[in-house]
Amino acid sequence: MAAGRMAKEGGQPGPLLVLGIESSCDETAAAVVSSDRRILSNVVASQIEEHRRYGGVVPEIASRRHLEAILPVIREALDQAGVGIADIGLVAATRGPGLVGALLVGLSTAKGLAAAAGLPFVGVHHIAGHIAAARLADPGLAPPFLCLVASGGHSHLVLVRDSAAGGPGGPIRDASPFLVLARTRDDAAGEALDKIARTLGLGYPGGPAMERAAREGNGDPRAFRFPRPALQDSLDFSFSGLKTAAISLLHHLHQKGETVRTADFAASFQQAVVDTLADTVLEGLRRTGVPALALSGGVAANTVLRKELEARCAAAGIRFSVPPPALCTDNAAMIAMAGCDAFLAGRRDSLDVNAEPAWPLEEAWADGSGGPDGPDGPDGPDATDPAAPVP
Numbered sequence: 001m002a003a004g005r006m007a008k009e010g011g012q013p014g015p016l017l018v019l020g021i022e023s024s025c026d027e028t029a030a031a032v033v034s035s036d037r038r039i040l041s042n043v044v045a046s047q048i049e050e051h052r053r054y055g056g057v058v059p060e061i062a063s064r065r066h067l068e069a070i071l072p073v074i075r076e077a078l079d080q081a082g083v084g085i086a087d088i089g090l091v092a093a094t095r096g097p098g099l100v101g102a103l104l105v106g107l108s109t110a111k112g113l114a115a116a117a118g119l120p121f122v123g124v125h126h127i128a129g130h131i132a133a134a135r136l137a138d139p140g141l142a143p144p145f146l147c148l149v150a151s152g153g154h155s156h157l158v159l160v161r162d163s164a165a166g167g168p169g170g171p172i173r174d175a176s177p178f179l180v181l182a183r184t185r186d187d188a189a190g191e192a193l194d195k196i197a198r199t200l201g202l203g204y205p206g207g208p209a210m211e212r213a214a215r216e217g218n219g220d221p222r223a224f225r226f227p228r229p230a231l232q233d234s235l236d237f238s239f240s241g242l243k244t245a246a247i248s249l250l251h252h253l254h255q256k257g258e259t260v261r262t263a264d265f266a267a268s269f270q271q272a273v274v275d276t277l278a279d280t281v282l283e284g285l286r287r288t289g290v291p292a293l294a295l296s297g298g299v300a301a302n303t304v305l306r307k308e309l310e311a312r313c314a315a316a317g318i319r320f321s322v323p324p325p326a327l328c329t330d331n332a333a334m335i336a337m338a339g340c341d342a343f344l345a346g347r348r349d350s351l352d353v354n355a356e357p358a359w360p361l362e363e364a365w366a367d368g369s370g371g372p373d374g375p376d377g378p379d380g381p382d383a384t385d386p387a388a389p390v391p
């Protein structure tokens with residue numbers, strides 16, 4: 001009998017095998033991960049080609065493609081791991097935030113599988129998944145640490161505290177391991193990169209296209225001067241002003257008939273996004289005194305951002321950790337890992353939990369019947385005070 005099943009049935013404790021499922025946006029993904037942090041398989045079916053012609057994700061198309069891909073992707077993940085559903089001890093799926101039609105495909109499939117196979121189920125917060133990716137890639141990364149999650153939908157700076165793995169932080173009902181120090185007030189970092197890349201005619205997704213254009217054209221990051229937006233009295237991010245400044249400048253230069261070197265413009269805009277993220281992260285580290293930083297989310301695949309944070313952390317004596325690019329962009333290994341951590345800390349979700357398209361991270365750690373409609377809903381335990389002590 002496989003180790004995962006043994007753990008589930010209460011035999012000799014062995015590594016638990018977790019089937020993770022992710023479908024919050026435009027990737028249909030499934031993975032098998034063990035509780036001792038080994039990735040047995042990590043399958044991602046991207047819909048990027050499908051959405052490219054529209055310059056962004058079309059929700060209705062995303063849902064339909066998820067429906068077509070979900071079962072083959074799960075089968076592939078089990079096959080590549082060399083296991084069957086009988087070896088799995090837990091099913092975990094992204095419950096939110098994301099596109100509701102897209103989320104429902106993965107979530108309903110996961111709940112159906114759990115019901116049919118008699119397995120426990122855990123609904124995972126997508127950002128908790130990105131944070132788990134950092135711990136999956138770097139087992140030495142232990143709370144407390146800050147995690148910058150920068151993607152197409154999110155720019156969050158999160159303080160991760162000890163209860164993340166059911167450790168000395170106490171019962172999970174009493175304390176969310178996640179304290180959001182900063183979030184974006186408007187556009188996410190990846191969204192800003194995507195929009196400017198589209199204006200430059202670089203296509204979708206914009207982040208990698210912008211990085212490529214800057215690198216291959218040997219772009220000068222100081223060719224254009226962009227603001228480094230910082231809000232008064234708050235660590236929150238705001239990228240819409242930077243985006244508007246870039247679009248206005250481009251229009252102005254075109255009107256004057258000047259030719260714009262795309263590589264220079266891309267390099268300068270990318271550097272402005274990187275500096276803005278890095279400035280906030282360093283300020284967050286200074287304020288909290290936390291000794292470690294992790295970087296995750298699709299934008300964490302960006303080489304310039306990785307190098308900038310690595311250098312600044314080295315200078316400040318901060319431990320820095322970033323997963324390989326395939327674990328930074330959306331994937332299901334990270335969802336399996338986050339589900340596993342929550343399960344081992346005592347979490348179980350009932351099969352009537354719904355998708356949560358707009359789900360605050362702090363509320364995602366409430367008990368299994370929680371979430372926005374649960375007993376710990378919006379009025380439940382709150383941990384949004386950045387000045388709160390690290391347990």
Ligand code: ADP
Pocket residue numbers: 024025026150151152153154189190191193194205206207208211297298299300301302303328329330
């Ligand atoms: P989601 O936004 O749904 O969570 P991901 O975590 O996969 O999805 O992030 C996708 C975002 O990451 C997109 O905005 C994309 O432009 C950005 N991205 C991906 N690779 C890079 C890169 N090399 N540089 C900058 N941004 C990137």
Ligand code: MG
Pocket residue numbers: 126130151152297298329330
């Ligand atoms: Mg993501």
